[in-house]
Amino acid sequence: MNHSLFTSFPIHDLTLLAIATGPExxxxxxxxxxxxxxxxxxxxxxxxxxxxxxxxxxxxxxxxxxxxxxxxxxxxxxxxxxxxxxxxxxxxxxxxxxxxxxxxxxxxxxxxGPIRILTNEYASVGVGVLLFKIGLEADLKELIKVGPQAATVAVAGVVLPLAIGFFGLTTLFNLATVPAIFAAAALTATSIGITSRIMQDMGVLNTQEGKIILGAAVLDDILGIAVLAVALGIAEHGTVEVSSVLSIIVSATIFVLSAIALNKYFGPRYINFLSSLKNPYSVLIGAILFLSIVALIARAIGLEEILGCFAAGIILGNTKATKALEQACDPLVALFATVFFVTIGAKTDLSVLNFANPESRVGLVIALFLTVVAILTKLAAGYVVFTKVSVNRLAIGNGMVPRGEVGLVFAGLGAATGAVTGAVNVAIVLMVIATTFVAPPMLRWAFARNQKPLQPTEKNSM
Amino acid sequence: MNHSLFTSFPIHDLTLLAIATGPExxxxxxxxxxxxxxxxxxxxxxxxxxxxxxxxxxxxxxxxxxxxxxxxxxxxxxxxxxxxxxxxxxxxxxxxxxxxxxxxxxxxxxxxGPIRILTNEYASVGVGVLLFKIGLEADLKELIKVGPQAATVAVAGVVLPLAIGFFGLTTLFNLATVPAIFAAAALTATSIGITSRIMQDMGVLNTQEGKIILGAAVLDDILGIAVLAVALGIAEHGTVEVSSVLSIIVSATIFVLSAIALNKYFGPRYINFLSSLKNPYSVLIGAILFLSIVALIARAIGLEEILGCFAAGIILGNTKATKALEQACDPLVALFATVFFVTIGAKTDLSVLNFANPESRVGLVIALFLTVVAILTKLAAGYVVFTKVSVNRLAIGNGMVPRGEVGLVFAGLGAATGAVTGAVNVAIVLMVIATTFVAPPMLRWAFARNQKPLQPTEKNSM
Incomplete structure (x- = not known):
């Protein structure tokens, strides 16, 4: 069921909810x-x-x-x-x-009242299942093969936008620390879904570039969600205390590393156990149960439930039931994640970006700044890829550009915590839209520029 | 999404729900x-x-x-x-x-407050999707082949328990009209899921008996849900007014007949339209959208949303996307219908059946009465089957005995409206349990009694 699970996201500001009975x-x-x-x-x-x-x-x-x-x-x-x-x-x-x-x-x-609770709750189910599915799809074995190259791209693709974004927002726009950290964190995201879909359509998923992009995107998810956990922690405290930030970084790191270790030692055993049960749907219900428990553990040690959902997916990835679980998640994602994305749009007040108002024009400039930083830093990350083989570095950078659904998760959570408000929130949403909008044609162009025919590293198995 | 949709079911007694904000x-x-x-x-x-x-x-x-x-x-x-x-x-x-x-x-x-709202709402999603899926699975074409025989069994299997149940409850136990109608309505249900599962395990699904049982069970669902709509209408008014009962019967009949007609003329066209859309998941989202609209129409003309969910399934059955829709509903049913069944149990207060208390002993007697009527009337329905071919009438009757999930829907809705309370409600739940418990061995025994080898009417295609 994976209800909601998010501290500050689903039912923010809900402090009193009384039920009375009566003739009406x-x-x-x-x-x-x-x-x-x-x-x-x-x-x-x-x-x-x-x-x-x-x-x-x-x-x-x-x-x-x-x-x-x-x-x-x-x-x-x-x-x-x-x-x-x-x-x-x-x-x-x-x-x-x-x-x-x-x-x-x-x-x-x-x-x-209730409609708001339910809509937010369904949206939370959507983002939780979505992250669980992204975790499930993060193929750790495949990742290890392109490990070093993917790691350099991913780390550069997180550090560059985070640093440049934060520096620019605080110095150029005098943004306060908390919203600046949040907006910069949103710049680190990469939409593995959109990138892999475009590459699949182009038939380049199994090229060296395709594998590095996918590997980096997966690592980027892991790093990005850890960054998100830290940003949310800071937003919750309202100030940046070095000790609390360090403690969140340490626990998020231990949490993610534990998930990767458990993927090898616990995941297959748990799935084998569930598969041995005679009750139909045991695997799905057992997986959702596990998801809830991991989310609860995340909350208990001071992290976000969303990180728990992702970690649960990582742990249950690469097992004999993973494909079936991904398929079972599809209808849930189709319905509930749709509610999530629609509600992000519904909550975004575009009127704060009124051209006639000089103050709100700043929001548009911030959106433009975020978009430029978002694109350039990911392109730069493509050029730091550490490999002796000749690869299409432009294509790799372009593959990291679309923020897509992951960027929207950042935007949605930022708005829900109250860490990011008004024009900055709208600017983040616009940046996500712009990067997602330009990525498909740019990626097609970058791959097409490669004159020599692409060398698939193995037979297309997708 | 198919949220809830049920008048009186999900959030009964909820009249005031205030949200305030504050530092806490x-x-x-x-x-x-x-x-x-x-x-x-x-x-x-x-x-x-x-x-x-x-x-x-x-x-x-x-x-x-x-x-x-x-x-x-x-x-x-x-x-x-x-x-x-x-x-x-x-x-x-x-x-x-x-x-x-x-x-x-x-x-x-x-x-x-919120946990109760959400749990009830998830349960409502579960029963809605469950009925949608039962509607989808109601193979109208197959039904026409065994039409006359199945119809006699189904009509007898609804009229006999309804009449004998109502008469017995009001005369023997002095039950008031409304709870008696509700309890008698619950006796009419047949669990198509449980019966078809047992017959599939026994390999008798394609025998003449198997087809009649399935056909009758489908018709039984249609009749039973119409009876339920009438019972809920009566429960809502609190009294039995002939005019309002007639109006509900007429609108429920028109509603179900329209659904059957739309299955031929509208269902395939709508599915073709959805399939032509390029957005992935269009078929699922379009189906849930349709489900919501039909539920809303049901409500607007004074029927239950649950009848709308079922009718939506009937309309979209037998199309090229029906199998895919059934599969997409599976994870939703697995998760949400589980919540529904667990909450029915959780709401049932077994302590009202305390042996030491003479008053509550009546509840046990009612449960026993309901169970006996439930079994005998369905067995009798098997003997009225109208056919010249020699069929195993005992097996047909036995196939109609388990009330299963459909009976629980009746019990859950009856309790939620407040039409059925305390001991009577518990008695209905116990009747459902007892019939579902005895049906599998009885059905195996009835089929085994048939000395001549069973004649499959066609090659097993299931």
Whole structure:
């Protein structure tokens, strides 16, 4: 089930939630059921529509879902209320009211209360399952083969954007330390999903470049999520205390290394045990159970549940049930991660980037700065790759550019903790959109530039 | 996503749900995340454990999950609080408290508030997806082949238990009209899942008897869910008004017949449209979207959302994407329907059946009465089958006996509406358990009694 699990993400600001019973209970329950169903229809209709439009013009569906969120959320028609102080569109309130026979005040309260809890909770399930699946897909064995080259690209691809981003944001834009760290952390992400999809379409997944890119992207996920854990820790404390940062870095490192070790020694045994059970679905339920326990351990030692979800995926990767688990996660990701991406869009208030307002113009400049840093630092990371073989360094750098869904996870969590607000948050989302938008054509161009025919290192086995 | 959708089921008694913000928000959110994760661990650990034990002694996993609910719920360790006025076990409160750094009052409030909402909502998603899948699997073409025979069995298998059950409960036990109708309605269910599983194991799925049983079970689902809609309508009004009952019967009939008609004319076209979309997962998301819309229509015309879920499955059955949709529903059913079955057990207060208390002994007598009626009426239905060919009538009747998951849906909804309380509710659950428990050996015995070798009507194609 992997419910939510995130400290500050899902139900931020929720401090009092009282339940009372009374004669009006039945109307309330009916209105709630109608509202939930209508919101479901709105989220999935918009996600389908804009996701399809995105795919048709060559963009990842996830960008379309984000835009669907802009349209139905606070920047658009106000059909979801996910932050304090908003109002849901009057026609939606009327619709719920007339179908359920309720009154406007009750319906508004339903949108600001339970609908908000449930939407955020479903989004949390989505991001948790998504990270579990990314962990499952992180092929540690394959990673070791291209280890040194991938490691140099990944480390450079994390250190360069983090350092340059943080330095630029604090000196050029006078940003406070916490939002600057968060925005810089968002620059470190790489979307393994988008990159691998493009390379698969181009048939270059098994070239030397393709393997280095994938290996670096996996390492980047591991490093990036550790960076995220540190950034969230800092955001939670509100200040940067060297001792607490060090303690988070140490525990995150131990946590991830333990997961890698457990992948070898525990993962296959646990899967064998689950496979020996006679109850159908034992493997899936056992995996979700394990995911919940690892998330709980992460929380108990002061890390984020999201790191636990990822670590659980790492541990259960490369077993005989991994493929089946990935497939079982697909419908969950399809439904719940869609809710996650749509809600990120819905929460992003684009009106803070009003051109007419000089103050908000700064947000656009920050977005531009983040985008340039995001692209240039990953391209630079491609050039530090440590190898004697001649490789297409431009292609490698380009492969690391799209931030995609991983960047959006950073943006969503940053906004949810309150560490990043207003224009900076919107700037991060725009940077993710821009990098994801430019990456596919750039990657195609970089691979095409390579005049000599690409040398697959082995028969295409994908 | 198919959230909940059920009028009275998910969040009964929820009339006020206020959200406030404050400095303690972060601790609250952390405690909530920890509580959600712990509850997830508890539900799935118990479901795995007892489900596995059930399967190992030859019972359906669903019975094990029900028993898991007895153990963790109000009849056992009180680890879930799903009804008013309960208290969660102190050790669980302490655990959440110590991991999250919260206080006991906050944690109790989290269990009685958001955890209860989320658990009920996940259970609702489970029953919705389950009914959607049962609808998908209802092979209308196959049904037409054994139509007349299956129809006689199904109609007799609904009318006999409904009439005898209602008559017995009101005259022998002086039960009020509403709970008597509900309990009698629960007697009409047939578990297509359990019956088909047993017959598949025995290799008799393609015999004449097997086909009649499956056809009758499908028709039984359709009739039974219409009966359920009527019973819920009556429960909602609190009284039996002939005009409102007639109106529900008419709209439920039109609704189901429309679904059957749309299966031919709309289902394949919608699936073709979804398949033509380029966005991956379009078919699944489009199906869930459709499910939500049909549920909303059901609600808008005064029927239950659950009937909408089932009708949506009927409409999208027998298309080129049906198999893929069934597979995509599997992980959702595995996770969410498990929550549903565990919560039914968790809500069932077995202590009302205390032998020492003469009043509660009546509950046991009712359970016994329901079980006897449940078995005898379905056996009788097997003997009214209208066919010139010699068939094993005992086997057909036996095939209709297990109430399984469908019976539990009746029990769960009856309890949630408040139509059925205390001993009667427990009696229904015990009847479901008893019929599901005795069906597998009885069915094996009935088929084995048939001395002549079974004549498969065609090559085994399952």
């Amino acid at each position: 209970g039945e109307t309330y329950t009916k209105a709630l059921a109608v509202a939930i169903t209508l919101v479901t229809v709105i989220i999935f209709t918009s996600a389908q529509l804009f996701g399809e439009m995105g795919v048709r013009i060559g963009l990842p569906a996830v960008l379309g879902e984000l835009i669907a969120g802009f349209v139905i959320g606070v920047s658009g028609f106000n059909l979801l209320m996910l932050a304090d102080g908003g109002q849901v569109a009057p026609w939606l309130v009327s619709a719920v009211q007339s179908i359920s026979g309720s009154d406007p005040a009750t319906v508004q309260e339903i949108f600001s | 928000g972060e601790t609250y959110t952390k405690a909530l995340a920890v509580a959600i994760t712990l509850v997830t661990v508890i539900i799935f650990t118990s479901a795995q454990l007892f489900g596995e034990m059930g399967v190992r002694i030859g019972l359906p996993a669903v019975l094990g999950e029900l028993i898991a609910g007895f153990v963790i719920g109000v009849s056992g360790f009180n680890l879930l609080m799903l009804a008013d006025g309960g208290q969660v076990a102190p050790w669980l409160v302490s655990a959440v408290q110590s991991i999250s750094g919260s206080d006991p009052a906050t944690v109790q409030e989290i269990f009685s």
